[in-house]
Amino acid sequence: MKRLALILAGIAFPAAAQPTLVEQGKAVYDRVCTACHGANGGAGDRAPAIVLAGASGALRGERSQAQLVAIVRDGIPGTGMPAWKGRLSDDDIDHIGAYIGALRGTALDNPMRGDPVKGQAVFWGKGGCSSCHMINGRGSAVGPDLGNIAATRKTTAIHDALTKDRHGVFGDGGVHLPMIPPMNYEPVTVVTKAGKTVEGVMRNQDHWSVQMVDMSGMLHSFDRAALRDFTIRPGSVMPSDYDKRLSGEEFADLMAFLTRQGIKPKSGDDE
Amino acid sequence: MRVRPAFLSIFLAAAAPAAQPADSPAPGEWAVYPGSYNSQRFSSLKQVTPANAARLEVKWVYHVPGSLELEMTPVVKDGVMYIAQFNRVDAIDAVTGNVIWRYQRPPASNAAYRGTSVYAGKVFVATTDNHLVALDARNGAVVWDVPTASGRRLSGAPPFAAKGKVVVGILDQPDGFIEAYDAATGRHAWTWHAIPRPEDPEYKTWSGYTKEGGGAVWISGSFDPEQNAIIWGTGQPNPPYSNEVREGDNLYSDTIAAIDIDTGKLKWHFQTTPHDQHDWDAASGSKVLFDAVYEGKPRKLLIQADRNGFLYLLDRTNGQFLRGQSFIDDMNWATGLSAEGRPILKGDGAKPSLKGTLTCPSTAGATNWPSATYSQVTHWLYIHAIEGCGVNFRSSSTPGAGTSYIESPDDKTKWVSHIRAIDPLTGKRIWDVTEVRSNHYGPGLLSTATGLLFAPEQFGYITMRDARTGKDLWHFNTGDFITASPITYQLNGQQYFAIASGTNIFVFGLKHGGKGGAK
Numbered sequence: 001m002k003r004l005a006l007i008l009a010g011i012a013f014p015a016a017a018q019p020t021l022v023e024q025g026k027a028v029y030d031r032v033c034t035a036c037h038g039a040n041g042g043a044g045d046r047a048p049a050i051v052l053a054g055a056s057g058a059l060r061g062e063r064s065q066a067q068l069v070a071i072v073r074d075g076i077p078g079t080g081m082p083a084w085k086g087r088l089s090d091d092d093i094d095h096i097g098a099y100i101g102a103l104r105g106t107a108l109d110n111p112m113r114g115d116p117v118k119g120q121a122v123f124w125g126k127g128g129c130s131s132c133h134m135i136n137g138r139g140s141a142v143g144p145d146l147g148n149i150a151a152t153r154k155t156t157a158i159h160d161a162l163t164k165d166r167h168g169v170f171g172d173g174g175v176h177l178p179m180i181p182p183m184n185y186e187p188v189t190v191v192t193k194a195g196k197t198v199e200g201v202m203r204n205q206d207h208w209s210v211q212m213v214d215m216s217g218m219l220h221s222f223d224r225a226a227l228r229d230f231t232i233r234p235g236s237v238m239p240s241d242y243d244k245r246l247s248g249e250e251f252a253d254l255m256a257f258l259t260r261q262g263i264k265p266k267s268g269d270d271e
Numbered sequence: 272m273r274v275r276p277a278f279l280s281i282f283l284a285a286a287a288p289a290a291q292p293a294d295s296p297a298p299g300e301w302a303v304y305p306g307s308y309n310s311q312r313f314s315s316l317k318q319v320t321p322a323n324a325a326r327l328e329v330k331w332v333y334h335v336p337g338s339l340e341l342e343m344t345p346v347v348k349d350g351v352m353y354i355a356q357f358n359r360v361d362a363i364d365a366v367t368g369n370v371i372w373r374y375q376r377p378p379a380s381n382a383a384y385r386g387t388s389v390y391a392g393k394v395f396v397a398t399t400d401n402h403l404v405a406l407d408a409r410n411g412a413v414v415w416d417v418p419t420a421s422g423r424r425l426s427g428a429p430p431f432a433a434k435g436k437v438v439v440g441i442l443d444q445p446d447g448f449i450e451a452y453d454a455a456t457g458r459h460a461w462t463w464h465a466i467p468r469p470e471d472p473e474y475k476t477w478s479g480y481t482k483e484g485g486g487a488v489w490i491s492g493s494f495d496p497e498q499n500a501i502i503w504g505t506g507q508p509n510p511p512y513s514n515e516v517r518e519g520d521n522l523y524s525d526t527i528a529a530i531d532i533d534t535g536k537l538k539w540h541f542q543t544t545p546h547d548q549h550d551w552d553a554a555s556g557s558k559v560l561f562d563a564v565y566e567g568k569p570r571k572l573l574i575q576a577d578r579n580g581f582l583y584l585l586d587r588t589n590g591q592f593l594r595g596q597s598f599i600d601d602m603n604w605a606t607g608l609s610a611e612g613r614p615i616l617k618g619d620g621a622k623p624s625l626k627g628t629l630t631c632p633s634t635a636g637a638t639n640w641p642s643a644t645y646s647q648v649t650h651w652l653y654i655h656a657i658e659g660c661g662v663n664f665r666s667s668s669t670p671g672a673g674t675s676y677i678e679s680p681d682d683k684t685k686w687v688s689h690i691r692a693i694d695p696l697t698g699k700r701i702w703d704v705t706e707v708r709s710n711h712y713g714p715g716l717l718s719t720a721t722g723l724l725f726a727p728e729q730f731g732y733i734t735m736r737d738a739r740t741g742k743d744l745w746h747f748n749t750g751d752f753i754t755a756s757p758i759t760y761q762l763n764g765q766q767y768f769a770i771a772s773g774t775n776i777f778v779f780g781l782k783h784g785g786k787g788g789a790k
Binding site: 079 | 381507
């Protein structure tokens, strides 16, 4: 339940839009949209995700607010998306637009105050971030590359990753959206039948094989039949006390740096 | 692409098996969405066996341009595979994967559309401008094209053809219903409404609030020739989770309904989730019809693994509940079923709340529309079951307030998919395979006369399993999600298995299995 509250906080109070409009939009969305598009735009059993990975370019957040509102109002010919004009008030339609816009907003839309230049020094120095992460090709290949993190995550999600035991990209919306490639990086220990132990993080698996990255960043692909032991541990190898191990100013600077790492997709592009 | 009729007739003469009566799907074909009218998805084909399954290989892949995460089950008849989407049918040679013809009515659509039927020389498809169209199976020519009787758009449920009718469902708000058309002419035959009108006796099961309706019919069901009835399911009542405005059972939401195929009259009904507050559509689960000796007597039976987590065994001649139990380990909303098959709620039945209510199974369901199968060899039912919980919450305490749900954030109750073999007469779990990574919806299953279970998984792994033990005999990674159901058919001495994954149709067969086509 703790994480649920975080998820809700992340969704209900994003940048830019007024919370009241977004909250009103969420109430309307939850009444008329979830049956098809799922909670938080994460896909339902009748219609696709409208945020994050499973969505097409047109749906993923490359439409302006005005375009979004027009789609809700007029529907999309040739799809199951009905026109809501006449069935919802103009205000309700505007509020849905505000809510979906909020679901889609990322850290780039709301970079944190602080000194990004000093934050960069924290990233490469005291923070030790580069022992697992890369930016612009520098750093380690163990964890996710962070070169575009602010274009793909909300500010709250980045903040949570640095400060909370439990943090998940699924909290950005698309709560139960399956993802290819997987984004969980669970800590894993593998012991081969030859007696070799490899510690690292998960990349992928199936019934017959396991792919993991060891703590030096090297990829291993194992046949499960060749393993004596294979243990995935809950949680993350990522420390989650950066708000304590850094000073308040250092933490703010690091957030300022991270929330500027990314490239904003051009509006209107489609696949 | 269009093919000259002369070429087509040569092709049909060369590749098609002997003509079968139009009224029932033939062995070796897969002419309706569930393969056969009883929705067993059991094939009598015997070329692929547990002993040789390791020799399976990809025969061909057909890309469906412009599609998006296909949820569609292809059908095969007379040597041709038909791939249906809203406004569109692709007809391809089922041996080689070569396109024969394509029908595309503008605009292109990638809304979820789950398949079609081939019947009496026609293929049926719904359009986004609220029509139903019959195409000549030989060349894609429009035979008839009618506006829907309701004027409303049909759902993505596969048009289901039987006994001279094409039966279709409606999804659009506010209420769900079923329409039937004459397969030969397109003339509207009847409409059955899931949601009552004020003058209907069922209206009192809604405390007067049917304004938002529900009962969406978004997947097709079965046909029982002996009862002369289609047996289909309906969706949840609205508003879905915020239920105090519609006190009562809310008939016929979440209902398994037997409807006379000639008249559209309801013969019997069984409601799985009366007064649903979790969006557990009874439309979702396969309505599997089978005959067996139950409690000493030969019975005409129906088994359904329901989205609400219960397995229901019914007498399909009258809808009488015979037995039922949970088929999942984690259920927290009900303690069991009454003698009449009503869920016995635990407390308030996991009522959605402002702070969020842990609900097991989740709204995504203990199972969903991807198909179950019943093996005539093992006499077991095979299903995709999803363990884990959701959190259902509402945005205010006002009656009819907005609601939503998410996957449980707790590792112990996160969603995990399983392939399960269950004895339908006792509910006993025979074997269980925990899927890797897969967590909801997922693909359907089929079984064969040689004791095989074709069991794909959500993350793209196609697995052939021994139906008796669950042991995997062969596997293949398609590289994309699978949220569709598989088929099998035989042509030129080669047995094929086919399924949609991502935007492609994958077709498998034994290496050197047949005389013609791709080797």
